[in-house]
Amino acid sequence: MAQFEDQRTTVYKVDPEHPEDATLPTLRTEELLLNMGPQHPSTHGVLKVILELEGERLVKSTPVMGFLHRGVEKLAEEGTYHQFIPHTDRLDYVCAMYNNFAYCRAVEKLMNITVPDRAEYLRTIVAEIQRIIGHQFWLGTQALDIGAMTVFFYCFRDREILLDWFDELCGARLTTSWYRIGGVERDFTPSLFAKLKQFLDYFPPKIDEYVIFLEKNRIWLARTKGVAVISAEDALSFGLSGPTLRGSGVDYDLRKYEPYSAYPKCEFSVPVGKNGDTYDRYWIRVQELYESVKIIRQCLEQIQDGPIMADVPSVTLPPKERVFTNLESMIQQFKLFSQGFNAPPGEIYCGTEAHKGELGFYIVSTGGGKPYRLKIRAPSFIHMGAFDHMSKGYMIADAVTIFGTYDIVMGECDR
């Protein structure tokens, strides 16, 4: 023991006149490899990231993906266009409606179908509800990952109301498959309208409530402000989209850039951040909750009676009640599902602004009832491409924040 103390005193004794003469001990330093995941709760599914660490700082991180790969793009080539709708539910499984929407829009572009007005409004309302659910889910889990548990309970309490609303609308809470090519599966009932109006009055004060927990919370601020900063130029170059891109100050929102559905008829603003850090992206998502409420309100005011399905019998499905009572309609439904409709040869890309970012479908058709090639542009996957860039130099604990700030869902990422 005495010897040990001697060593310490001799080693650290530095002559103030000649500090360069001091012999410091040579510490063995090396980079540490740490596997985060695939079972880590904050990775939102099964994702592994190999972190190269210097102390607690991230030097390099390599995401390892594909644990949830189910070959959805291959499956799409084997089924008809209508049959693929339920598969899209399983992409981003917390926000199935938006996937249905993006897919149906892509096929409508391919088939050149115009959707009737009422259906457009219904679609917009449900899409915005899905955006609210998505952001609630994101806010709850992001706060939980960072260590604020109460927000999680509050968000999920309100999310539950909307999921029950979905349940009443289409019989499912998560895997909804409510959108159809050319329209929607069924209309809202008066009870759904009433419940939705009630929710719109109930919800905005609740958003303020979530914010109270976070806005002045020192831990939340310390862990989000200045974390995972990305410049606008880099964000674009990486192909980031949605709130992740808008946090860096680019107002790219397909609802404004390439207006679709009932969005051009509604007034809403696109919140844009300044610093490109996690806090700005959080702020944008919270503001989007208010905007979604605004959009739904306007849609409910403007909506008129009318058909909910485009009248293109060679492509769109007949109404369910006719299928059960009318022979021709039944045959039509059967043929549309088993053989599909005859799509013209060609290729299209159609992007839709989902709550995570731009969810796009690139469809190549050679004619016939099945897509020749269907590529899904999944925002989660593309955001993971920027993970290494955005995590460089931050602490291990910030890796959790960065997963959260992308709002990744592995079902969509791995497809």
Added chain:
Amino acid sequence: MSQLAKRIEDTFPGACTKVVEWRGDVSVTVKREALHDIGKFLRDDPALRFDYIVHVSSVDWPDDEERFEVVYEVYSIRTRQRIRLKTRVPESDCMVDSLTDIWKGADFMEREVYDMMGIRFRNHPDLRRILMPDEYEEGYPLRKDFPLRGKGWRDTFEFLDEPTR
């Protein structure tokens, strides 16, 4: 022909082999050798500024002489237009210049194309499989000659060959 395609044709004479405009989408098929230069031009030209990469994809046409098609879709935030840049590669020489140095996001997207279709990218920083396991040796799943039920040990299940009842 759209102005955009004309612009490319004027700057790179003879590089475009096919221009299609359908349903409002412009897609330009270019020669493989010119792909990287055209990509750079599209991003850097002050009038175009295609700075946002949308997706990288691939299509398999087994009957064609140049079997694979690599698809890059890029968007310009300033001019609000998109273009699809395509190139064809034969199976015997499945290699394209990587555009990772032009759009950073191309890194993961090109890895996915390599993983799914087996097209290799020259000068790619880290060309490994991304969705399939690293040691996967049964081929490239999105090729048209890859069976839906998979290859390898899955193929040995006897019940797969039984007629459906």
